[in-house]
Amino acid sequence: MRTTDGTGPEVPDPALGEYAAMGSVALTDAERWPTLDADGLARVEAWRGRPDAPVWVHATGDRLDAADLATLEQTRTRWAQAPGEPTWVAELVARAHTTVPRWRRAAREGRSSPTTPLRDLPTTSRADLADVAEHVPLDVPLDRVLEGSSSGHTGAALNVPLHPVSVAADLVLLQHLVAAAGADWRPDPDRLGLANVVDQRASFTYVSAMTAFGRAAGEPVPVMARVNLDRSAWRADGDRERYLAAADPQVLSASTLPLLRLLDLARGGLDLHPVAVVNGATDLPPAVRDAVCATWGCPVIDLYGLRETGPVAASSDGDGHVVVPRRVWVEILDEDGRPVPDGGRGEVVVTVDENPYLPLLRYRTGDTAALVRDHRGTVLVGLQGRAPVRFGAADGSWHSSIDATQLLQAYGLAGWELVQAADGTVRLTALPLTGAAVDPISMAGEAAAAIGRWLDRPVHVDVVTDPAALGPGKPRRFRCDLQEES
Secondary structure, eight states: OOOSSSSOOOOSSGGGGGGSTTTTOOOOHHHHOTTOOHHHHHHHHHHHHOTTOOOOOOOOOOOOOHHHHHHHHHHTTOOOOOSSSOHHHHHHHHHHHHHOHHHHHHHHTTSOOTTOOGGGSOOBOGGGGGGGGGGSOTTSOOTTOEEEEEOTTTSOOEEEEEOHHHHHHHHHHHHHHHHHTTOOOOOOTTSOSEEEEEOSSSOOOEEEEOTTOOOOTTOOOOEEEEEEOSGGGSSSTTHHHHHHHHHOOSEEEEOHHHHHHHHHHHHTTOOOOOSEEEEOSSOOOHHHHHHHHHHHOSOEEEEEEETTTEEEEEESSSSOEEEOSSSEEEEEEOTTSOBOOTTOEEEEEEEEOOOTTOOEEEEEEEEEEEEEEETTEEEEEEEEOOOOOEEEOTTSOEEEHHHHHHHHHHTTEEEEEEEEOTTSOEEEEEEEOTTOSSOHHHHHHHHHHHHHHHHTSOEEEEEOSOGGGGOSSSOOOEEEOOOOOO
């Protein structure tokens, strides 16, 4: 529903109260951006306060101080990677066995030690991170923890501790990838430097300053915004198009479905001039890449990663995903956890030492690819990860599975599979959260009712108690066999 009184869009379901506009604002702008000058703060406020701006749901900043910016500056020189397992991997194994509870326990019990080769360690899964404290080093001060969330593929939400520097390092990497793709991305005070675009009923939206952006002396700090394309996020018809046209973001960051919506808006007359487009979170079909290139004539970067690991690999030409030049080491394992020879398909397993709050050893992503090594470095070929799905409502409209994820998590489900048949009928297989105070049958029924309201269709629900009922590995949570009319 739209609102014109400035109070913000109505929360689409009672369980999604965290998306109420400015419902949990705690910091001042000075605390959000400790190094931002008055001019930068004024430009943030200008993009916040435009009359055609959406109703912002959140207020956030990068929290970086001068020491953090100096640390990030050093990362700009780390772009080369030597062949073979890097020395930091063995150093991380040794440090983890000294400071990380899970690996300290393994050392005490004699299952592994600080000198165990990485290839001989057991793998880590998403299920292990349900007790995330077991993976946080004991010697890291916790006074700067930021909380990130990941919906995953089983539907179980995961809270990930993040550090401001590791979050900002993603921007440093993005700047490198855009430059490597041949784009000229320099601060322009009249444009948004970056727009992170989503298209869903409820989402955190905000304006922020990118103080970690590399720039010459005297150049302004670029401003970015996270924008929801859904009409309910805007005060009046036409505001979305007016705001985006005025912002003309230099870089558009989105996933496949929001990109398709942006392409529709461009065909309808929205005049944007991005220097680069970045796809993340979902697979990028070649047809979508081609359409973006044809529409805007700019590089398209398909960035692969997980909230837990951060960025893992990127593709700027559709010919494989090159492992990013960070402390990221990738293995390909078979179903039994054995290494697959280069060129063979298996599961992508990641060792990463970028987030001081969550170093990961041999983390199983659930995604598959083959690994090859060429002049570009380590390349993931045929990567198969997450695919976007849309569901058809009774009135003929189509809605992203992201909306369903928010609803089903909000109603307490630990996992699910949501399927829409070719005739439009909907079936929910629900795995309620174990140990919850609410009766699992009632929990599943309430979740199904929320899906029914979302699509205005009856929903048949099956309740399961065993995660194995959702399928092995990383199950496909969503499927829609209903055909969209062209």
